[in-house]
Amino acid sequence: QQPVQSPQAVILREGEDAVINCSSSKALYSVHWYRQKHGEAPVFLMILLKGGEQKGHEKISASFNEKKQQSSLYLTASQLSYSGTYFCGTELVGTGANNLFFGTGTRLTVIP
Amino acid sequence: DADVTQTPRNRITKTGKRIMLECSQTKGHDRMYWYRQDPGLGLRLIYYSFDVKDINKGEISDGYSVSRQAQAKFSLSLESAIPNQTALYFCATSDNGIPGYTFGSGTRLTVV
Numbered sequence: 001q002q003p004v005q006s007p008q009a010v011i012l013r014e015g016e017d018a019v020i021n022c023s024s025s026k027a028l029y030s031v032h033w034y035r036q037k038h039g040e041a042p043v044f045l046m047i048l049l050k051g052g053e054q055k056g057h058e059k060i061s062a063s064f065n066e067k068k069q070q071s072s073l074y075l076t077a078s079q080l081s082y083s084g085t086y087f088c089g090t091e092l093v094g095t096g097a098n099n100l101f102f103g104t105g106t107r108l109t110v111i112p
Numbered sequence: 113d114a115d116v117t118q119t120p121r122n123r124i125t126k127t128g129k130r131i132m133l134e135c136s137q138t139k140g141h142d143r144m145y146w147y148r149q150d151p152g153l154g155l156r157l158i159y160y161s162f163d164v165k166d167i168n169k170g171e172i173s174d175g176y177s178v179s180r181q182a183q184a185k186f187s188l189s190l191e192s193a194i195p196n197q198t199a200l201y202f203c204a205t206s207d208n209g210i211p212g213y214t215f216g217s218g219t220r221l222t223v224v
Binding site: 001030032034040041042047087102 | 116145147152153154155156157160170171202211212213214215216217218
């Protein structure tokens with residue numbers, strides 16, 4: 001039930017773009033995205049619900065393809081502050097609960 | 113003060129000892145969760161509670177127990193700690209109808 005994230009790690013120079021993918025073998029009701037900086041708690045970025053909507057948060061946006069049970073997180077014109085580990089959390093259809101199954105994370109490093 | 117407070121922040125304990133990790137929140141959220149984080153495995157759900165009288169097992173509940181003493185307090189116990197329970201433990205809260213989890217700062221537990 002744990003979603004699969006890719007890539008596991010990525011290194012960017014400031015100003016470059018990145019895409020992080022999250023896919024599930026189960027039908028999804030929603031996908032959450034979190035960022036965790038080293039030694040800190042994960043912080044909620046955004047939620048994508050069934051319907052294929054795309055959301056944005058500053059220069060970070062995401063999409064949800066419910067047919068493929070996939071979500072992608074887009075980071076554009078990356079900044080040093082974007083460094084951290086990004087996790088997707090998936091809520092499954094039909095569970096009747098909002099428990100999240102988290103992916104193993106994507107470590108993003110932005111260098112000057 | 114933090115919205116979700118975990119104590120202790122760090123703990124070293126011996127194999128076979130009983131240990132309790134505590135979580136308290138000022139968010140007023142009904143739902144509380146315990147996750148453990150291991151390198152390369154992401155966050156895995158141990159237990160969750162939707163209100164004081166509701167306790168549910170997560171993916172990896174064996175060896176753990178919980179107590180929801182009040183809406184704001186959710187404790188995790190390791191009855192007889194073993195080395196493979198060495199991990200970073202996070203408490204999280206959420207509110208029905210409001211997206212996103214709020215995580216505590218984590219408890220780093222080492223079992224020797």
